[in-house]
Amino acid sequence: MSINIPRGTKDILPGEVEKWQIIEGKAKEVSARFNYKEIRTPVFEHTDLFQRGVGDSTDIVQKEMYTFTDRGERSLTLRPEGTAPVTRSYVENKMFGLPGQPVKLYYIQPMFRYERPQAGRYRQFVQFGIEAMGSADPAIDAEVISLAMTVYQELGLKKLRLVINTLGDAESRKAHKDALIAHFEPRIEEFCSDCQNRLTKNPLRILDCKKDRDHDLMKTAPSILEYLNEESKNYFDQVKTSLDDMNIQYVIDPTLVRGLDYYNHTAFEIMSEAEGFGAITTLSGGGRYNGLVEDLGGPATPSIGFAMSLERLLLALEAEGITLETEEDLDCYVVALGDEAKKKSISILNDLRNAGIKSDKDYLDKKMKAQFKAADRLKARFVAILGEEELSKGIINVKNMESGEQKEVRIEELSTFVKQGK
Incomplete structure (x- = not known):
């Protein structure tokens, strides 16, 4: 009886692996140019890290994690995303005390999520990610976005769409949260069970629901932009100004939310507009997460980052007819x-x-x-x-x-x- 590869995984064979080496090399080269240093974290972490760091109301924690109990009766989880482990390492290794601040890190590592496999989405997949930790300057938000755009553009992608939004500070988010609860609560029974559970925990995530996205209440939901205080407005304006100064085009989408609980202020996604790319157009996404370091036991540390799927990057290159020249001679x-x-x-x-x-x-x-x-x-x-x-x-x-x-x-x-x- 033959043994086949597990569902949702993929062998990368000679002839294809060279393309991976090119894009990984480009990611590393651009990161070095922006003065980001590589970090490598364990493939598995204590399950509590993701429950606290990612959020127990997220699909990742509720449905997608590969969790197991080891021989010491400890609950461990294969890494489903990169930000929480990097933040854990930042706190544990006291990187906040290093003389060179902010701490600017990148990783290229496999992640694991139990979800339905489809084009460009696997149960084991590789993410290139950036974390800039220790600066509240809106200019570094724009720098992180610029780094992602630079990787895509230098690999030849042209049909890109950058979408940005702000989730505001804690005060703005609370006001928006209260408004969302008031908006959805009278008819929440019309929504899926996940949305019903999120109503009081994190109603912002209702806006990210794939099942109920066509519900009429989605179209009339209160926008975060209506609840921003002056500080949050000014912050977002400075991010936009920095992007303008770098000639990076963007679209503001007040409905854009990120799927993890730790985001605040800037949120963004980069999408492919290549013909025939598919229904799921997102190539990468990220945002600011000022409270995560503190939640994991460190000092208050403003931070921002993104994660980029290398599988989806390869699909985007293919959709635009871009051939990566490999040296096989x-x-x-x-x-x-x-x-x-x-x-x-x-x-x-x-x-x-x-x-x-x-x-x-x-x-x-x-x-x-x-x-x-x-x-x-x-x-x-x-x-x-x-x-x-x-x-x-x-x-x-x-x-x-x-x-x-x-x-x-x-x-x-x-x-x-x-x-x-x-």
Whole structure:
């Protein structure tokens, strides 16, 4: 009986994995340019971290987490998102005491959520995320948004739509929360059970419900923009001004909310408008979460971040017809004929690789013609042919596969010759 891959997961094979390496490399390069440092957190954490950090009213905590009890009777959960673990690490390692503030971090890590698999959405998926912790400057909100846009644009995406909103400060959110409860409560029985449970806990999340999005009360729900105090208005204005100064176009959507409980002030999503991309257009999203560090036992620390799905980024590239150029060519393929030549080819291949030259040889005892076919299949730039006669003279025949030109080269000079011809 064969064993297949678990539902909602995917093997990334050679030929495709190179595309992942390109986008991961771009994310790392842009992060370094913006002075963000990489952090790596454990694949699993104590379940309480996500219940407290993400919010027990969220779909993630209620329905999607992979939770298990270990042999010590501890409840642990596979990481469903990156912000709570990074914040836990920030508090536990006392990063708030570091001299360089704000602390600017990025991660590229697998996440795990039990949800219905569909295009670009898996039960194990990879997120690139940013967390800027320790600054209440609206300009850093714009910086975080700019970083995400830069990654997309430098990979070639053009059909992007940035949507922003503000959730206001605690005072503004409370006023908006009271208004939402008053708006939905008289007819809350018409909504799904999740929305009914959220009414008093977090009514803002009713606006994010997929089941009831077409309900008429959704269209007339009070907007957060109507309940912003002066401080929240000014903050949002400064974020917009910073985006304007960077020539980053955006659309304001007062109905935009994020699915996690810890957000306040700035919230944003970046969407693909590519034709045929699919019904779920969101590529990434994020926002400000000023209270999370404090909730996890640290000092009051204003913070902002985003998370970007690499699977959905690959789909967006495909939808826009963008091909990522991967380097699959081999520099040199060594063809050896005869027992002594085959023995010598081992040290020749080792010398080539030590010189930084991508190279390979036959390990299946193929005939010369079949070895040349293998070199063609691997797109080798040069083929180095070594027979018993060449070995006795200390030379090797090197063929340029593009020009067809062939030249005798001393064996000890092969690496230099190939490097010069690359």
